[in-house]
Amino acid sequence: MRKQLCLALVAATLSAAQAQKVATSCDGPSTWEDGAERIRGMLLLDLDDRADPAQLAHDYGLELEFVSLHSQKDKLMVARLPEANLHSSLAALQRDPRVSAASPNYVCQLYSESDNRPTGMAGAQKAPNDPLYKIQWNFHMLQSEEAWKKNAGQNVRVATVDTGLAYWNGPGRHRVEDLAETRVLEGYDFVHGQVEAWDEHGQGTHMAGTIAQSTNNGLGAAGLANQAQIMPFKVLDGKGRGTFANVAAAIRLAGDREAHVIVLGLGGPKGSEVLHESIKYARSRGSLIIAATGVKPNEEIPFPAAYPEVMAISAVDYKGKLTSYTTRGPKIDLAAPGGQHRQNDYSGIVQNTIRQGDPRSSGYYQWSGTSMAAAHVAGVAALVAANGVKGPDAIEKVLKETARSKGSKGQKEGYGAGIVDAGRAVAKAQQVAAFQRTQEQLPLGLWLAGLVGLSLNRRRKQECS
Numbered sequence: 001m002r003k004q005l006c007l008a009l010v011a012a013t014l015s016a017a018q019a020q021k022v023a024t025s026c027d028g029p030s031t032w033e034d035g036a037e038r039i040r041g042m043l044l045l046d047l048d049d050r051a052d053p054a055q056l057a058h059d060y061g062l063e064l065e066f067v068s069l070h071s072q073k074d075k076l077m078v079a080r081l082p083e084a085n086l087h088s089s090l091a092a093l094q095r096d097p098r099v100s101a102a103s104p105n106y107v108c109q110l111y112s113e114s115d116n117r118p119t120g121m122a123g124a125q126k127a128p129n130d131p132l133y134k135i136q137w138n139f140h141m142l143q144s145e146e147a148w149k150k151n152a153g154q155n156v157r158v159a160t161v162d163t164g165l166a167y168w169n170g171p172g173r174h175r176v177e178d179l180a181e182t183r184v185l186e187g188y189d190f191v192h193g194q195v196e197a198w199d200e201h202g203q204g205t206h207m208a209g210t211i212a213q214s215t216n217n218g219l220g221a222a223g224l225a226n227q228a229q230i231m232p233f234k235v236l237d238g239k240g241r242g243t244f245a246n247v248a249a250a251i252r253l254a255g256d257r258e259a260h261v262i263v264l265g266l267g268g269p270k271g272s273e274v275l276h277e278s279i280k281y282a283r284s285r286g287s288l289i290i291a292a293t294g295v296k297p298n299e300e301i302p303f304p305a306a307y308p309e310v311m312a313i314s315a316v317d318y319k320g321k322l323t324s325y326t327t328r329g330p331k332i333d334l335a336a337p338g339g340q341h342r343q344n345d346y347s348g349i350v351q352n353t354i355r356q357g358d359p360r361s362s363g364y365y366q367w368s369g370t371s372m373a374a375a376h377v378a379g380v381a382a383l384v385a386a387n388g389v390k391g392p393d394a395i396e397k398v399l400k401e402t403a404r405s406k407g408s409k410g411q412k413e414g415y416g417a418g419i420v421d422a423g424r425a426v427a428k429a430q431q432v433a434a435f436q437r438t439q440e441q442l443p444l445g446l447w448l449a450g451l452v453g454l455s456l457n458r459r460r461k462q463e464c465s
Contacts, residue, residue: 036270037107041083043090044105044245046274047075051098060089067249068190074252074281076274078105078245094273101273108247108268110163110203110240111292112369114356115341115348128216132364135346136221137318138210138337138376144224146423150430153225153382157185158211159254159262159287160378161247162204162371164189164197164234166354166362173198173359176205178221178352181214187232188253190246200238202356206367207265207375208232209351211382220352220364224379224422225386231259236266238357244268247304248278251289255282260385260395263378264291265371267302276307283309288385288392290378292370293327301331311396314414315339315373318347320404326370328414333396334403335415336376339368380422387426388433402428 045064047053053075057064063080066072081089086104093102127145166176167184187197199205208230213223233250236242247266254262255278262282279289291305293312305312315326315338322328323340339348348366355361377399384395402425403418405411410418 036104036268038104039107039243041080041086042105043079043081043086043093044103044248044272044274045077045079045093045099046101046277047077048098048100049075051075053077056096056098060093061085062089067245068188068193070188070253071249076245076249076252076278101277103244103272103274106244106268106270106272108236108242108244108266110201110236110266110369110371111295112203112206112265112367112371113295113341114202114206115366116356128222129218130215130220130222131218132221132350136350137346138339138349139222139224141318141320141337141419142224142376142380143421143423147380147383147426150426151227151383151386152215153212153228153379153386156225156228156261156382156385157231157257157259158225158228158378158382159187159231159233159250159257159259160204160208160211161233161235161250161254161262161264162207162266163201163236163240164199164204165208165230165232166199166205166359167232168196168198170198174362176352176354176362178209178214178217178219179205181217182208182212182223183227183229185229185231185257187234188250189234190250191234191237191242197232197234198359199234199354200357200359201236201240202353202365203240203265203367203371204232204234204236205353206349206351206365207263207371209353210349210372210375211263211379213351221350224376225382228379228382228386231257242266244272244275248272248275251275251278251282255285255287258285259287261378261381262287262289263374264289264304265369265374267291267294267305269299269302271303271306275304279304279307279309283392286391288381288395290374290381292374293332295325295327295369297324297326297328299327301327301329306331311377311399312416313370313374313377314416315368315370316419320419322414323368325368326373326414330412332414332416334377334399334417335419336373338370338373339366341366341368377420380420380425383422384425384429387429388436389429390433390436394432394436398425398428398432
């Protein structure tokens with residue numbers, strides 16, 4: 001049993017073939033001194049661009065492998081070594097100039113729960129005509145229809161770093177019906193080492209539906225930024241578990257592929273230096289990073305949401321109140337609909353996804369969690385970007401300035417700047433985009449003004465002579 005568990009967890013870091021190689025030497029998951037779960041006998045390394053991996057492996061007695069084929073450029077690697085040497089080797093590697101960052105390979109998990117009872121269909125509605133739109137209280141709360149008057153997320157790339165996406169047909173799986181018109185870009189499955197990031201769990205597909213479900217197609221539910229493009233990265237397995245090695249690699253790849261928004265419905269209790277470097281890299285590449293804050297209200301914000309470069313999102317229910325499960329406190333950036341399951345009502349977040357853990361069947365299910373809340377903020381961020389606001393700093397500022405504030409007391413409680421508002425954010429985005437365009441044109445204007453001034457000065461000199 002321990003050998004099987006080891007293989008399942010290591011597969012979240014390496015390809016299936018690589019995982020088979022290390023299965024016999026791994027003793028299973030363990031915890032660090034602070035209680036954070038990690039992979040035994042394994043470190044996560046971000047090497048300096050000039051470092052020679054072979055020499056480093058020789059010097060420390062390591063077995064080094066790239067996290068994925070996409071990690072070779074960044075030299076993001078996992079190192080296998082005897083568990084007894086892990087502490088001393090980690091300390092030495094953190095001081096080695098050939099290593100930009102080093103940390104244990106922590107285990108992470110998702111932050112949601114599902115209700116596998118299918119949601120019944122309702123009568124067709126206006127704006128849009130998706131039958132379940134009338135029970136999507138979450139979109140009504142965010143004034144989505146006001147936002148849709150301007151834009152629906154055209155030409156914006158949103159990377160979902162989660163359990164993948166139920167978008168491809170194949171044996172024992174199928175594309176969920178309400179993604180047929182959704183624009184899906186090439187992603188990657190870091191769990192199995194393949195291009196098709198197939199969802200075996202359901203959360204990733206549900207989150208993608210909140211962001212960009214096919215909309216106004218007379219079918220099922222609507223999506224918030226329904227013209228946005230989804231870039232799916234699978235870093236969690238069918239049980240919703242993975243490692244920070246894959247999360248860090250996915251964030252870097254999303255940054256390289258110029259995702260405007262990166263959303264994560266996952267986390268762990270301990271930070272990773274390597275993960276943090278990946279986040280800073282993607283943000284420097286122009287990606288706004290948004291993360292769920294967990295489902296333990298009495299604990300600290302988990303990572304990666306706890307990093308200052310990441311927007312930390314708490315969850316509210318259909319009344320706009322913080323849910324019983326959401327993480328709280330003054331370090332939250334924004335609140336958004338996360339849903340709260342109640343018996344026989346529509347208080348969860350309804351989207352089309354696979355039945356949890358069963359890729360062979362799908363339906364319209366209610367989920368709740370801070371993962372769902374993060375997906376809403378990602379959708380609104382996509383709307384802001386689609387209206388011309390450039391850069392993660394500017395987009396984040398718009399989201400915070402237009403949120404429905406709960407005042408200083410609410411910020412301390414866990415609402416952050418307030419509950420995100422799509423209608424107000426898009427209105428503000430148009431003003432900000434116009435100002436940014438003016439600023440971009442300003443250097444040219446100053447140059448032309450300088451030429452005019454120089455010409456006038458020459459004319460005056462000629463007249464005086």
